[in-house]
Amino acid sequence: MAHAITNRCDQCDTCVPLCPQGAIKIIGSEYWIDPTLCNDCEDYADEPICAISCPVNSPVPWQAKKGRLKVDGRPLSNTPLFVNGKNHPFASAIVSWELCNVLAQRQTLPWQTDENGILYYGRAITQNRGSISFRIAETLEGQSSAPLSAPQAGDRIAALDIRAACLHLLYSAYATTLEQPWQESFEIDDRQIELYLGLDKRKDLSKIAKLSLIKELVEQPCSLMATIDWPQQGKIRAFHLENIRLWHLQSTEHHFQADELGYKHLVGMTFRIQAGLWTQYFLNRKDCKDRTAFYQYSSLPHSLLTAVMGLWQQHEGAVRMMLWLLFKTKVGKEQRITVPTLMRVAYGTSKVERATTGREERKRLLRTFESDLEVLNHHGLRPVFDPVTYPEDIQPLWAKLADLPDDAEEALEFWTNDGTLSNRLTDSGPRGKWNRLMNARLIGFEVPPDWEQNLRKPERKPERKRSNKSRSSTSPPLARTLLEGKHITAARQTLGWSQRDLALKTGKSQSWIRDIENGRFSAKPKDQTLLKQILGIG
Numbered sequence: 355m356a357h358a359i360t361n362r363c364d365q366c367d368t369c370v371p372l373c374p375q376g377a378i379k380i381i382g383s384e385y386w387i388d389p390t391l392c393n394d395c396e397d398y399a400d401e402p403i404c405a406i407s408c409p410v411n412s413p414v415p416w417q418a419k420k421g422r423l424k425v426d427g428r429p430l431s432n433t434p435l436f437v438n439g440k441n442h443p444f445a446s447a448i449v450s451w452e453l454c455n456v457l458a459q460r461q462t463l464p465w466q467t468d469e470n471g472i473l474y475y476g477r478a479i480t481q482n483r484g485s486i487s488f489r490i491a492e493t494l495e496g497q498s499s500a501p502l503s504a505p506q507a508g509d510r511i512a513a514l515d516i517r518a519a520c521l522h523l524l525y526s527a528y529a530t531t532l533e534q535p536w537q538e539s540f541e542i543d544d545r546q547i548e549l550y551l552g553l554d555k556r557k558d559l560s561k562i563a564k565l566s567l568i569k570e571l572v573e574q575p576c577s578l579m580a581t582i583d584w585p586q587q588g589k590i591r592a593f594h595l596e597n598i599r600l601w602h603l604q605s606t607e608h609h610f611q612a613d614e615l616g617y618k619h620l621v622g623m624t625f626r627i628q629a630g631l632w633t634q635y636f637l638n639r640k641d642c643k644d645r646t647a648f649y650q651y652s653s654l655p656h657s658l659l660t661a662v663m664g665l666w667q668q669h670e671g672a673v674r675m676m677l678w679l680l681f682k683t684k685v686g687k688e689q690r691i692t693v694p695t696l697m698r699v700a701y702g703t704s705k706v707e708r709a710t711t712g713r714e715e716r717k718r719l720l721r722t723f724e725s726d727l728e729v730l731n732h733h734g735l736r737p738v739f740d741p742v743t744y745p746e747d748i749q750p751l752w753a754k755l756a757d758l759p760d761d762a763e764e765a766l767e768f769w770t771n772d773g774t775l776s777n778r779l780t781d782s783g784p785r786g787k788w789n790r791l792m793n794a795r796l797i798g799f800e801v802p803p804d805w806e807q808n809l810r811k812p813e814r815k816p817e818r819k820r821s822n823k824s825r826s827s828t829s830p831p832l833a834r835t836l837l838e839g840k841h842i843t844a845a846r847q848t849l850g851w852s853q854r855d856l857a858l859k860t861g862k863s864q865s866w867i868r869d870i871e872n873g874r875f876s877a878k879p880k881d882q883t884l885l886k887q888i889l890g891i892g
Contacts (some may be wrong), residue, residue, distance in 0.1 A: 358617050387413065443654070445650065490507040539626050541624055543624040
C-alpha cells in the first residue's frame with residue numbers, strides 16, 4: 355500500500371532525496387506523496403524509507419478518501435468552450451494538422467535520423483517550396499529545449515497516446531479566443547478537460563487515476579518542437595522558425611484537500627499553456643487584415659473528441675482517419691481521396707506494404723479497413739465511393755446493405771432483384787479485389803452538421819440596385835425550377851425503374867436517391883439537370 359504525508363509534517367526535507375521512486379513531491383509549500391508512484395520501497399527496503407526516516411512519524415499508509423469530496427470552490431480557469439453544445443473554432447493551419455498527425459500516427463510515420471543523430475519527421479509543404487519537421491524536446495521547461503537523441507526519442511514517440519491529440523485540439527481552440535496567442539496564455543483545469551473528453555462519465559476511474567491520465571495527456575503535445583521553412587506568398591514574407599515549441603506548458607498548479615485525519619488528497623490541477631511562435635504567422639487577426647499573415651481556423655466538433663476517447667482502443671485506425679479528415683475535409687474538399695492514402699493514415703506505410711505481399715496479412719487488413727469505414731459511417735462521416743474506380747462489387751457489405759429499403763415490400767423487391775443478378779450482394783469479394791482497391795478512390799466524405807456549421811457570419815456586401823429592365827419577366831420563380839422528390843418518384847415509377855436502377859444510371863447511391871425522393875435534401879443544380887435528362891422530365 356502506498357504512503358501519504360499527514361499534516362504533522364514539519365517540512366524538514368529529510369524524506370525527499372531518500373525516495374527511490376521520486377514519489378515525494380514539493381508543490382508550493384505542500385509535501386505530497388503521489389500514490390501512483392509510491393510502492394512502499396519494494397525491493398529497496400523492508401519498510402518505507404520515508405516512514406523510517408521521518409522524525410515526526412508523518413508518513414502513514416495511504417487510504418482512499420471515503421465518501422464524496424467537498425464541493426470544489428475553484429473558479430473556472432478560462433472561458434468555457436463549446437458554448438453552443440456542438441463546436442468551437444480552432445486553429446487549423448498545416449502546423450496544427452501535422453502535429454495532430456504526429457500524436458495520432460506516432461511511430462508509423464516515416465521518422466528519420468539526421469547527421470547529428472536526432473530523430474525527426476518532416477514533409478514538404480506549399481508545393482515543395484517549403485518544409486516542416488518535428489522533433490522531441492528533452493524537457494518541458496523553458497520556451498526552447500534541445501532535441502532528444504534518436505534512442506530516447508524513439509521510446510518517447512512509442513509512448514505517445516493518441517488521446518493527446520484531443521488536448522492539442524483543445525489548445526488550438528483556446529488559442530482562437532486570444533488576440534495574440536503567441537504572447538498571451540490561457541489556463542485549462544482538470545474539470546474542463548474531464549467535461550470536454552467525457553472523462554466525467556468514467557466511474558471506473560478513481561480521481562487520482564483521472565488526474566494522472568490528464569497530466570500525461572496535457573504534457574505530450576508540449577513535448578514536441580517544430581522547424582518551419584515557409585516561402586514567400588504574396589505580401590506574406592518568407593520566414594524560418596527553428597525548433598520552436600508548439601505548445602509551452604508554463605506551469606502546473608496542484609489543488610489539495612485534507613480530510614479529518616490530516617490526509618492530503620490531490621483533487622485538481624490547473625495548467626497554464628502558451629502557444630508557440632507559429633501562431634504569429636498562422637493565427638494573426640491583425641496582420642491577416644493587411645494580408646501579411648494568415649488567420650486559419652475551422653470548426654472543432656465536440657462529438658469528435660468524445661468519439662476519439664471512446665474508440666481509441668478498439669478502432670485506432672478509424673480514430674486516425676477521423677482526426678486526419680477533420681483537417682482534410684476543410685482544405686481539400688474537391689480532391690479525391692485514394693484508398694492507399696487512407697490506409698497509410700490508418701495503419702502506416704509498412705503495414706500496407708506487408709499486406710501487398712502477404713495473403714493472410716492482406717485479408718486481415720482488408721477486414722479491418724472495411725470495419726473502420728463502417729465506424730466512420732456510424733459516426734456521421736459517410737464515405738462517398740467513386741462509381742468508376744470503387745464500384746459496388748468491391749465496396750464493403752455494410753455499404754451495400756445501407757441501400758436496403760425500409761419498406762417491407764420494397765425490401766422484398768430489392769432482395770428478389772438481387773437474387774436474379776450474377777453478382778449478388780452477399781457474394782464474396784471478386785478476385786483481384788485488393789489490386790483494384792489500390793487504384794480506388796473516394797469522392798469524399800459527407801460530414802455531420804456540427805462539422806460544417808458556419809462559425810462566423812460573412813460580412814454582407816451592400817446590394818447594388820438593379821433596374822427592372824435587368825429582371826426577366828418570363829423567367830419562372832426559383833421554386834418552380836426545382837425538381838421535387840415526388841416528381842422524381844413519379845417519373846421513375848412510370849419508367850418501371852426501382853431506386854437501385856436509377857442509382858446505377860446516375861452513378862449515385864440508392865440511399866442518395868431515396869433521400870432525394872423523401873425530401874431530406876434537394877439535389878444540386880447539376881444533379882437536377884442529370885436527373886431530368888435520365889428521367890425525361892421537361
